Every structure is written in C-alpha cells, then in structure tokens.
Amino acid sequence: xxxxxxxxxxxxxPRHRGARIAALAGLAAVGVAAVVASxxxxxxxxxxxxxxxxxxxxxKTQVLVIMTLLGxxxxxxxxxxxxxxxxxxxxxxxxxxxxxxxxxxxxxxxVALILTILVMRPIGQQVYEQALQPYDDDKITLVQALRxxxxxxxxxxxxxxxxxxxxxxxxxxxxxxxxxxxxxxxPVKLAAFTLSELKTAxxxxxxxxxxxxxxxxxxxxxxxxxxxxxxxPLVISLPLKLLLFVLVDGWTLTVNxxxxxxxxxxx
Numbered sequence: 001x002x003x004x005x006x007x008x009x010x011x012x013x014p015r016h017r018g019a020r021i022a023a024l025a026g027l028a029a030v031g032v033a034a035v036v037a038s039x040x041x042x043x044x045x046x047x048x049x050x051x052x053x054x055x056x057x058x059x060k061t062q063v064l065v066i067m068t069l070l071g072x073x074x075x076x077x078x079x080x081x082x083x084x085x086x087x088x089x090x091x092x093x094x095x096x097x098x099x100x101x102x103x104x105x106x107x108x109x110x111v112a113l114i115l116t117i118l119v120m121r122p123i124g125q126q127v128y129e130q131a132l133q134p135y136d137d138d139k140i141t142l143v144q145a146l147r148x149x150x151x152x153x154x155x156x157x158x159x160x161x162x163x164x165x166x167x168x169x170x171x172x173x174x175x176x177x178x179x180x181x182x183x184x185x186x187p188v189k190l191a192a193f194t195l196s197e198l199k200t201a202x203x204x205x206x207x208x209x210x211x212x213x214x215x216x217x218x219x220x221x222x223x224x225x226x227x228x229x230x231x232x233p234l235v236i237s238l239p240l241k242l243l244l245f246v247l248v249d250g251w252t253l254t255v256n257x258x259x260x261x262x263x264x265x266x267x
Contacts, residue, residue, distance in 0.1 A: 008219060062142055080153055081120050082160070082262050085201040086112035089258060092205030096212040097245065098238050107230050115255065119262050128216035158182060159263045165199070181247040204257060212241050216239040
C-alpha cells in the first residue's frame with residue numbers, strides 16, 4: 001500500500017490550526033492589495049461548489065495567498081503604517097544631533113517600530129475583532145476576512161493622505177472619474193499614502209533640524225572669528241546640541257510631535 005503524499009495529508013485537514021495561524025499573521029498585515037483591488041480576478045479562482053458557505057478560496061489558493069502575505073509582511077508593515085514617517089524623522093534627528101555612531105540603526109528602527117505599534121494598536125484591534133477572529137471561528141471566508149481587514153486600514157491611510165497626492169496618483173493610475181476617495185482602488189490609496197508620509201516626514205524633520213543647524217552655524221562662526229580653523233566645529237557643537245536637547249526634554253517633544261501628527265487613528 002502506497003504512503004499518502006504530503007498534499008493528500010494537507011488536504012485531509014483543510015482547516016488545520018497551523019494554517020489558520022499563518023492566515024492570521026498575514027491578515028495582520030491588512031490584506032493583499034491585488035486581492036482587494038481585483039474582484040474579477042478574485043472571482044476567477046474562487047471555488048463554486050464549496051458547500052453551503054461557498055465562495056472561499058480552494059486549499060491550494062489559500063496556501064498561495066497565505067505564503068504571499070507572509071513574504072510581503074515586512075513591506076506591508078513599512079508601507080501601510082506610520083512606520084515610514086517615524087523612522088525618517090528619527091534618522092533626520094540623529095543626523096541633526098551628529099550622533100551617527102551614538103544611535104545605531106537598530107535602535108532607531110526599534111524606537112520607530114514601538115511607536116508604530118502604539119499608534120496602530122486601535123487599527124489592529126479592529127482588524128482582529130472584525131476579520132481575524134470571525135475567520136478563525138469559521139464565520140467568514142478568507143476572501144471576506146481580507147475585504148473586512150482592508151476597510152479600517154483604508155480609512156487610516158486616507159486620513160493621512162493629502163488631496164494633491166491622491167489626485168496625482170489617481171491621474172497616473174487612470175482613476176480620475178472616481179468621486180469619493182474611498183472608492184479608489186487599494187494600490188492607488190497605498191501609493192498616495194506613501195507619498196504623503198514621505199512629505200510629512202520631511203516637513204517634521206526640517207522643523208527638528210533647524211535649531212541644531214543654528215547651533216552649528218554659531219559655533220563655526222565663533223571658531224572662525226577666533227582663528228581656530230583647525231578645530232572641528234563638531235567637537236564644540238555636539239555637547240551644546242546634546243545639552244539643549246536634554247534641557248528641553250527633546251525625546252518627549254519628538255514623540256509627542258510624531259504621535260500627534262497621525263490623524264484618525266481611532267477611526
């Protein structure tokens with residue numbers, strides 16, 4: 001008697017808990033843009049006779065979607081949350097302070113990630129309660145879970161997206177006839193959100209950069225006037241910038257600025 005293959009054993013337990021955990025991890029990244037944005041293509045791969053609650057993906061397609069989600073998880077976290085804004089501002093702040101060696105990249109990335117988790121927690125709770133938990137309880141299909149998970153993230157992204165950025169991306173994508181912003185396809189909203197995040201990050205970084213730039217200019221001018229041209233201005237300006245940053249409680253101000261710059265988190 002032949003030994004059953006791996007696919008046969010997987011097919012015998014299509015609702016295995018391990019596959020669901022992988023699906024939940026993928027859904028935590030708030031869906032696949034291609035699935036959400038392309039209903040005709042999605043309908044082409046749906047199973048017609050999946051029982052009374054039909055309309056879900058086949059097992060092979062679910063495995064493919066889940067593995068794609070897991071592979072795209074880092075990119076989705078970067079592009080679909082406020083992580084991009086936070087990490088750029090913190091990197092510019094490190095450069096303004098002159099602490100390229102004092103603040104490692106891992107520390108900057110870790111602080112940005114922690115702030116992102118803090119800010120995105122209400123969105124994550126909505127996705128878990130409305131999409132992940134019902135899917136885990138067999139109340140909705142994978143397709144329905146993806147569609148439900150996309151809605152709160154779209155509202156969050158549109159709250160941060162500028163009208164000019166959305167209009168520009170919509171024109172490039174050929175969606176100029178769309179009236180409501182929420183009716184745009186998911187890739188359009190994602191691209192416009194990313195463009196707006198970059199603009200906002202540089203605006204905040206510029207405001208943080210100016211005071212330290214003034215200190216560098218003053219120190220350089222004083223050293224030039226004293227004829228100490230061989231002494232690096234960074235040796236003098238770095239302690240002054242650190243002292244100013246500590247006296248004004250710079251980390252608290254920076255975190256408050258970053259978190260308060262995010263709008264519509266609870267929506």
